[in-house]
Amino acid sequence: MFGRLQKVQGNKVEIELDDEFDFNKVERFANGKQPVVELNVNDGRTITPDQRKKIWALLNDFCRYTGYSLDEAEILFKSLTRSKYNIESFSLSNCSVTTGSLMIEAILEFLFDNDIPFQTKTWDAIPDWFPKQMLCIKKRLCVICGKPGADIAHVQTVGMGRNRAKINHTGMYIMSLCREHHTLQHTIGLATFMETFHIKPIKVTEEIAKELHLGKVKSHEE
Known part of the structure; x- marks a missing residue:
């Protein structure tokens, strides 16, 4: 389980867990012995607890769909x-x-390539970082909800005196959005949209x- 350190007093620590703690389950795993926990504090140099949490969430989605065990x-x-x-x-x-x-x-690209679905909670936990944006654009998936068949949405207007069937995207800022989120972007405005969903166009x-x-692909006017 993962959480955030709230308070330290002597040899006692208080941690706010990200999920509810099932003590009965822990006792079963401990097989009658006193449960022992290990505390790892992120020092900024090694993999973060948040990264590990995302990895296990993705692996759980993979196992749920394929029947593999977590170890496998x-x-x-x-x-x-x-x-x-x-x-x-x-x-x-x-x-x-x-x-x-x-x-x-690597896990994201494998799941995308093999059409393995995400749990909504898993998708929301993955940050809108550069690799995720790249994968979503490549696979035409919505970067917000993961829905397939997404549009390439442009930050700049592309329809003024330009052939939208032959757009040169170099130098433009883009993101991959489903029709629902693409329409919402226009409804609430780009600045509000990016602030709401923490999107950083590429x-x-x-x-x-x-x-x-x-190089030259058909796109939708912004």
């Missing part, structure tokens, strides 16, 4: 992450923040345009 899923996606990014073996207890981010990205470089095949 952890082994599978650690191996996938090592292979995909050419990194050494690692532990989720003390790997780097970078490695934690790479594993989240600036399209020549490399990103090439990677996401955004």
Whole structure:
């Protein structure tokens, strides 16, 4: 379980957990012995508790859909992450923040590629960070709700004197939105929309345009 340290007094600590604590379940796992907990405080150098929480949430979604056990899923996606990014073996207890981010990205891309659904709670817990935005644009999924068939939404107006069937996206700021959230963006205005959903549009470089095949694609007028 994960939580935030609230107070320390001598050898006693108070922690506010992110989820309800099932003490009966813990007692069953302890098999009649005094339950023991381990306290790890994030010091900014290794994988954060928030990253681990997101990884386990994603793995749970994968297991719920496929029938794999959590242990099997952890082994599978650690191996996938090592292979995909050419990194050494690692532990989720003390790997780097970078490695934690790479594993989240690897799991996300696998779930996207194989149409494995997310729980709403899991999707909401994943931050609107650059890799997630890139994956959503590539797979045409809404960055807010994960719905497929999303539009490429532009921060700038693209319809004034321009052929919208042949847009050069380089230098533009874009995000991937379903029709419902795309319409909401126009209704409440871009600034309010980004503040509400904590969205950070991606600036399209020549490399990103090439990677996401955004040279000349049909899009919707903003």
